[in-house]
Amino acid sequence: MHDMKRRTLVLAAGVVVGGLWGAPAMAGPTPSMLSNTCAGCHGPQGVAPGPSIPTIAGMPYNFLKLMMTEYMKGDRPSTIMGRVAKGYSDVEIDAIAKHFAGLKWGVQGGASVKGKSVDPAKAEKGKALAKECEKCHEEGGKKQDEDTPRLAGQWLEYLQVKIDDYKTNEKYPQPKKMKSQMDKLSVEDLDAIAHYFAGQK
Ligand code: HEC
Ligand code: HEC
Structure with missing residues (x-):
């Protein structure tokens, strides 16, 4: 019992030391260290656990870099990301974009029951209407090129919010x-x- 307790304390102390003194002593921030900041909201591997935050794992490098840069410069309106992105240099943003582009896409969000769930009747209607969108977001939004993000399986609520921005915010x-x-x-x-x-x- 005592041993267990001590081990827990040592482990906790190790985390504190690593966090406060370990990191700045290193030559420079590694992409994964930078990306730890993002995990609280975007999930540990970029697969978002909640409906209003997008999954970013496996998204195209150019797309991630563009979003981050526009948030940083204030060119893309946002609730949170403007403040987050201002904390990084161009070089760091490049490293972060590479890091997340290299992770595996996950569908913890998307059609999940945790957020607002997909309505099959609406989805059927949407399929017929999405023809023009699918000229770029091909194969039901699964296909992505370097500039075009994946839409398939993204959190419904996030897609709704972002589409509303595209539609209504000049x-x-x-x-x-x-x-x-x-x-x-x-x-x-x-x-x-x-x-x-x-x-x-
Ligand atoms: C406090 C929560 C929070 C943190 C921390 C956070 N994000 Fe975000 N992120 C959001 C939210 C919310 C959005 C939607 C835009 C907005 O309203 O700010 C978003 C949007 C994004 C997008 C746009 C993706 C898309 O598909 O449209 C990218 C890229 C992104 N974040 C990357 C990052 C990276 C990289 C980090 C770490 C350096 C990070 N975020 C840290 C909450 C967060
Ligand atoms: C000409 C190609 C093209 C067409 C047509 C197109 N898109 Fe896009 N879409 C893009 C590109 C490129 C981006 C990323 C750059 C940006 O947002 O500025 C994007 C981004 C998005 C995003 C943001 C995804 C994310 O994770 O942030 C959504 C949602 C989206 N498109 C929905 C649609 C819908 C719905 C339609 C049809 C009404 C459509 N798009 C038509 C090229 C296209």
């Missing part, structure tokens, strides 16, 4: 061709499309 950066599709579709139709993409595995 200051929100986005590709011109995407904006013209957003303009053509109603809020209800875009919601159905969000259900469709979130429900893809």
Whole structure:
């Protein structure tokens, strides 16, 4: 019993020492050290545990770097990420983007029962409406190129919030061709499309 207690204390002390004095003594921050900051919200391996935060693991490097840089410069409106990203240099953002791009995508979110869940009827309607979106977000949003993020299996609530930004916030950066599709579709139709993409595995 005593031994167990002591071991726990030693382990806890080890964490404190590592955190306070261990880290700055190293030559420079490693990508995984930087990325530990992100784990509290985006999950330990970039797979987000909650519906309003996106999974970022395995997303394209260019896309991650673009998002972080725009958050840092204040070019992309956000609730939290502007403040988070301001804490890093360009070089660090590059390292962070590489780190998360190299992790494995996970569908802890997406069609999960924990958040708002996907409505099959809306998803079916969305599938028919998503044709224009699928010119870039191919294969039900599973396919990504270096600039285009994966949509398949992302948290529904996050897709809804972000689509709302694209649709209604004139200051929100986005590709011109995407904006013209957003303009053509109603809020209800875009919601159905969000259900469709979130429900893809
Ligand atoms: C306090 C919670 C929190 C922390 C810490 C945090 N994020 Fe975020 N992240 C969010 C939220 C919320 C959003 C949605 C944008 C917003 O409203 O700020 C987001 C959005 C993003 C996006 C956009 C992804 C997409 O698919 O649109 C990226 C990339 C990102 N975060 C990377 C990071 C990285 C890298 C770190 C660590 C350096 C980090 N975040 C730390 C909460 C957090
Ligand atoms: C011309 C190609 C193109 C078309 C068409 C397009 N998108 Fe996109 N989409 C992109 C690119 C590139 C990004 C990332 C860059 C950005 O957000 O500025 C993106 C980002 C997104 C995101 C953010 C995902 C995330 O994790 O942050 C959502 C949601 C999205 N698109 C939904 C749609 C929907 C819905 C449609 C159809 C109405 C659509 N897109 C049409 C290219 C496209």
